Amino acid sequence: MAHLHEGRPRYHFKPWNVGRWVLWGLFALALFVSPLIWKTGFALTMLSQMGIAVIACLAYNILLGQGGMLSFGHAVYTGLGSFLAIHTLNMVADGRLALPVSLIPVVGALGGLFFAAILGYVTTKKAGTTFAMITLGIGELVWSMSLMIPEFFGGEGGIAANRVAGRPFLGITFGPQIQVYYLIAVYCFACTALMFALTRTPLGRMLNAVRDNPERVEFVGYNTQRVRYIAFMISGLFSGVAGGLAALNFELVTAEVVGANRSGAYLFFVFLGGAGFFFGPIIGAVLMVVALVLLSELTQAWLLYLGLIFVFMVMYAPGGISSLIMMNLRVAAFGKLRPLLGSYLALAGTAATILVGAGAMIEMVYHLQLNEALGPELRFMGATLNARGFDSWFGAGFVLVVGVAMFELTRRHFAHQWGQTQEEIEREIKRREAAI
Amino acid sequence: MDQLLINVLNGISAGLLLFMLSSGLTLIFSMMGVLNFAHASFYMVGAYFAYTLSRLVGFWPALFVAPLAVGVLGALFERTALRRVHKFGHVPELLITFGLSFIILELVKLVWGLSSMPFAPPDLLQGAAFTVMQSDAHGLGLAWGAAPAERCASTAAAVMHCSTFPATRFFMMVVALVMLAALWLLLTRTRIGLVIQAALTHPEMVEALGHNVPRVFMLVFGSGCGLAGLAGVIGGVTFVTEPSMATIVGSIIFVVVVVGGMGSLAGAFVASLLIGLLQTLPLTVDKSLVHLAENLGWTVAPGDLGYPLMKITLAQAAPILPYLLLVLILIFRPKGLLGTREN
Numbered sequence: 001m002a003h004l005h006e007g008r009p010r011y012h013f014k015p016w017n018v019g020r021w022v023l024w025g026l027f028a029l030a031l032f033v034s035p036l037i038w039k040t041g042f043a044l045t046m047l048s049q050m051g052i053a054v055i056a057c058l059a060y061n062i063l064l065g066q067g068g069m070l071s072f073g074h075a076v077y078t079g080l081g082s083f084l085a086i087h088t089l090n091m092v093a094d095g096r097l098a099l100p101v102s103l104i105p106v107v108g109a110l111g112g113l114f115f116a117a118i119l120g121y122v123t124t125k126k127a128g129t130t131f132a133m134i135t136l137g138i139g140e141l142v143w144s145m146s147l148m149i150p151e152f153f154g155g156e157g158g159i160a161a162n163r164v165a166g167r168p169f170l171g172i173t174f175g176p177q178i179q180v181y182y183l184i185a186v187y188c189f190a191c192t193a194l195m196f197a198l199t200r201t202p203l204g205r206m207l208n209a210v211r212d213n214p215e216r217v218e219f220v221g222y223n224t225q226r227v228r229y230i231a232f233m234i235s236g237l238f239s240g241v242a243g244g245l246a247a248l249n250f251e252l253v254t255a256e257v258v259g260a261n262r263s264g265a266y267l268f269f270v271f272l273g274g275a276g277f278f279f280g281p282i283i284g285a286v287l288m289v290v291a292l293v294l295l296s297e298l299t300q301a302w303l304l305y306l307g308l309i310f311v312f313m314v315m316y317a318p319g320g321i322s323s324l325i326m327m328n329l330r331v332a333a334f335g336k337l338r339p340l341l342g343s344y345l346a347l348a349g350t351a352a353t354i355l356v357g358a359g360a361m362i363e364m365v366y367h368l369q370l371n372e373a374l375g376p377e378l379r380f381m382g383a384t385l386n387a388r389g390f391d392s393w394f395g396a397g398f399v400l401v402v403g404v405a406m407f408e409l410t411r412r413h414f415a416h417q418w419g420q421t422q423e424e425i426e427r428e429i430k431r432r433e434a435a436i
Numbered sequence: 437m438d439q440l441l442i443n444v445l446n447g448i449s450a451g452l453l454l455f456m457l458s459s460g461l462t463l464i465f466s467m468m469g470v471l472n473f474a475h476a477s478f479y480m481v482g483a484y485f486a487y488t489l490s491r492l493v494g495f496w497p498a499l500f501v502a503p504l505a506v507g508v509l510g511a512l513f514e515r516t517a518l519r520r521v522h523k524f525g526h527v528p529e530l531l532i533t534f535g536l537s538f539i540i541l542e543l544v545k546l547v548w549g550l551s552s553m554p555f556a557p558p559d560l561l562q563g564a565a566f567t568v569m570q571s572d573a574h575g576l577g578l579a580w581g582a583a584p585a586e587r588c589a590s591t592a593a594a595v596m597h598c599s600t601f602p603a604t605r606f607f608m609m610v611v612a613l614v615m616l617a618a619l620w621l622l623l624t625r626t627r628i629g630l631v632i633q634a635a636l637t638h639p640e641m642v643e644a645l646g647h648n649v650p651r652v653f654m655l656v657f658g659s660g661c662g663l664a665g666l667a668g669v670i671g672g673v674t675f676v677t678e679p680s681m682a683t684i685v686g687s688i689i690f691v692v693v694v695v696g697g698m699g700s701l702a703g704a705f706v707a708s709l710l711i712g713l714l715q716t717l718p719l720t721v722d723k724s725l726v727h728l729a730e731n732l733g734w735t736v737a738p739g740d741l742g743y744p745l746m747k748i749t750l751a752q753a754a755p756i757l758p759y760l761l762l763v764l765i766l767i768f769r770p771k772g773l774l775g776t777r778e779n
Contacts, residue, residue: 070527122766129471129526130698133690134766140687141759148748148756260687264534271531304546307538314532315517318524365546 024193031185035178044177046289051184052245053285055191057273059238060266065275066199067231068211069124070132073139074266076119077112077236079258080142081243083153084111086161086253093165101165101174105187105244112240113233120232124225127214139263146255158254161247174248184245191238196278198234207231265292268306272313274320283321299359301366334425343414350407357400360385364392438570438599443717449605451712452612453674456667457685458692458704459619460660466699467635467656469526470518473533476686477540478661482506482668483677484548487555495558495673503665510661514654537682545679552678557604561673565606570597604674611670615663616705623701632656688715691762697775706773711758718757721750 034047056078063069085108091097092104099107119142123134146153153159164175172179198204206227209217214224247253256262265288273284295302317324331337360380364387367378378385385392461475482502489498513536521528556562569577571594588598623629631652635642643649671681692711696703726747729736736743765772 068527070530122763125766125770129465129469129530130694132471132530133694134762136687137691137694137759137762140691141756141763144756144759148752149745260683267531267534301542301546303538304542307535307542310535311517311532311539314524314528314535315520318521318528362546369546369549 027192028189031189035181041177044181046293048177048181048184048249049289049293050286051181051188052242052249053269053288054188054282055245056239056242057266057270057281057285057288058192058195058278059235059242060270061275061278061281062195062198062207062231062235062238064267064270065277065280066204066211067207067228069127069228069232070129070267071123071135071263072132072260072267073135073137073142073263074235074239075258075260075262076139076142077116077239078243078246078266079253079262080115081108081112081240082247082253082257083159083243084108084240085244085247086159087152089161089163089165089247090159093162101163101248102172102183104248105183105241108242108244108247109237109240112243113237116233116236116239120229120236124228124232127210127224127228135263136260139258139260142258143255143260146258153255154253155255158252158256160252163248163251180249184249187241187245191241192282195238199278203227203230268310272310272320274322274324276319277322277326280320280322287321299363299366300370301362304362331421331425334428336421336424340414340417340421343410343417346410347407347414350403350410353399353403354407355403356381357396357398357403360396361393361400364396438568438597439720441568442599442601443720444713445601445609446605447713447716448709449609449612449712450716451709452609453667453671454685454689454692454712455705455708456612456615456670457664457689458696458708459616459701460663461689461693462696462699462701462704463632464657464660465693467632467639468529468653470529470533470657471690472657472660473530474513474537474540475533475660475664476682476689477537478506478510478664479668479671479685480544480679480682481509481540482665483555483672483681484544484553484668485665486669486672487548487553487677490555490558499666499669502669503662506665506668507658507662510664511654511658513661514657518657519650519654537686541679541682548679550679552676553672555672555677557607557673561603561607563603564600565603567598567600571595602674604670608670608674611666615666619663619701628652628655688758691758695758695762695765695772697772700772700774703772703774711761714757714761715754718750718754724749724752 031051035044038044038047056074059078060071060074063071063074085104088097088099088107089101089104092099092101119138123131123138126134147155163180164173174180174183206217206222210222210224210227217224217227243257246257269284269288269291270281271284272287273282274280291302291306295305299305313320328337328340331340363378363380364385367374367387371378378387385396457475457479461472464470464472464475485505486495486498486502489502492498493501517532517536518529521532565580567579567588569579569588571577588596621629623633631642631647635647635649635652639649642652668681671685675681688711692704692707695711696705696707724747725745726736726743
């Protein structure tokens with residue numbers, strides 16, 4: 001992102017990159033302060049899961065965003081890391097191994113690295129679509145194995161452990177959730193910093209080159225397969241950290257953690273957050289926990305909503321949420337964001353109208369299909385709908401049609417306005433270049 | 437012997453069903469470079485459509501109408517969504533089909549519910565297609581339909597064994613072979629087939645010659661989905677029509693495509709049969725490495741290193757064999773059995 005600010009050394013006092021220090025400081029502060037703001041036990045579990053998801057999604061993005069490798073089996077590495085971590089935790093609890101509990105995630109990391117080294121050797125032989133299919137196959141292989149070897153994977157019940165093991169250090173037993181949260185926060189910050197540092201190393205740059213133009217990389221004399229393999233192992237390492245932390249956090253690991261659904265979720269939310277920017281997966285991870293925990297509580301149709309959001313995102317904003325943010329930051333940097341705000345409000349309002357109309361209809365169908373026994377009435381956003389009545393259907397349909405029509409009108413207006421703003425910015429850039 | 441023959445036939449019919457699916461997938465992939473992640477979902481939709489239609493108009497019309505409807509759905513999806521993301525590259529194309537597979541699964545659950553459908557085959561396909569009879573005295577014999585009881589009864593002269601082959605599976609083989617022949621004729625003997633073949637290898641050149649390649653894409657995508665729908669009708673009537681039927685075949689057909697060689701129809705055929713047999717035959721072998729070791733004179737006891745792995749019987753390991761084959765193929769022949777492309 002540094003190239004956006006070239007020629008404008010604002011906030012850049014050499015040798016310190018102040019903007020970056022501020023951002024990382026804010027990130028650390030957010031990790032530190034969040035549990036002090038949201039104090040309930042439920043919020044704390046969610047925050048812990050978010051910390052873990054951030055590491056996992058960033059690790060996934062080493063493959064998807066930085067290496068252009070679309071993996072459908074990423075849960076294998078987080079999941080196997082989890083299993084190794086929980087077995088180690090049990091050994092610590094039995095007194096067979098003297099290891100501080102705070103280092104269990106490192107065991108997970110080594111596990112992730114180990115399996116990425118073995119399985120990645122086969123997987124990274126190919127790039128592109130074939131890579132995607134092989135990761136899918138490997139994922140299925142590990143998933144089927146997990147059902148066959150209950151000694152390691154614990155069968156249906158999974159493997160349980162108690163994280164209060166070994167001698168406490170400075171009174172930290174990891175019994176209370178808050179202590180686990182801060183352990184997760186420390187790991188999360190360290191891993192995020194390390195993964196960001198990776199993008200600045202020659203290896204990170206080479207990985208981008210392998211993504212963009214593998215043929216040319218071969219000409220320069222690098223082995224693309226080896227670059228992919230190393231990146232895959234690094235990704236496995238960090239995934240293992242996430243897996244180890246998850247084992248500590250939940251104290252239970254079931255075969256589900258290596259399943260295709262988990263892998264799909266990583267892909268889904270990293271893409272939604274935006275694979276093109278380093279911070280995209282962080283947004284994706286937060287969304288993932290919110291969606292999997294809150295949305296699934298709120299509505300039975302949440303997978304359908306997620307699928308629809310995903311498809312529309314791929315079609316209209318393939319760069320994810322982070323690309324939308326960066327586009328608007330660019331507009332804001334040129335001081336042209338204010339006139340667009342009205343349109344944004346209108347777009348949000350009409351989109352919400354569509355959501356209400358469509359949501360009401362989807363919920364009514366779901367209600368008819370799944371909760372038939374409870375009678376035709378259901379509650380939707382404070383109103384009582386009758387899934388068998390004409391009025392409810394007509395009302396929902398009317399809201400939907402009005403919403404779609406209004407949205408289309410505002411969208412056309414906005415598209416025009418957006419195009420104009422971009423043209424003005426291009427002109428401005430040309431003018432500045434000419435002035436230099 | 438008779439049971440083994442039936443098992444092999446079961447394996448071949450499973451393989452042919454896989455080929456019906458993977459042929460469409462391969463066609464779409466080699467034409468458009470799109471790995472259709474929702475292919476198995478179209479298979480499922482085919483089964484559900486056929487179930488609903490068969491209750492309205494009967495099974496035989498449904499056999500034709502359901503694949504057509506699925507094909508139209510596929511073409512519609514290509515026209516409205518896939519074509520739009522084509523300019524973003526292959527990854528978004530793959531992702532949009534991935535998202536579609538979620539949506540289809542949810543919609544199917546929404547419309548038809550979570551339980552399996554009572555999709556029964558029509559009278560003609562009920563029961564056995566033929567019976568394999570083995571007798572000590574006369575060797576193997578074959579009879580159409582279920583063999584009469586007296587012919588299967590053991591007599592003093594000879595011990596008889598009878599094994600039947602279900603009519604639905606036989607029908608599956610017939611449809612797959614007819615489809616294979618039709619596809620081959622279409623691709624080699626018709627004008628549109630030649631255009632498709634040319635576009636497989638030289639899409640730019642075909643476009644330069646004035647063919648409407650986007651429309652050919654739409655056609656290929658639609659017919660690929662239609663083939664999946666046809667497979668779905670037959671798969672649904674033979675196995676179970678339920679929301680999980682897409683995930684069951686979903687990952688296997690990708691294995692088929694990689695093992696056969698990306699973009700090779702002949703490779704897909706060979707790999708389908710291979711994997712169909714690989715999934716079916718080991719199911720009857722209830723032996724593990726522990727038995728092998730005992731036969732070799734070693735004793736392996738519980739608690740030895742690797743015992744949990746060694747005690748897994750071949751029947752238990754059957755689900756992972758296709759994936760192991762995938763890994764082996766990638767190590768020893770990365771371009772697949774009959775593939776020509778390195779990537």
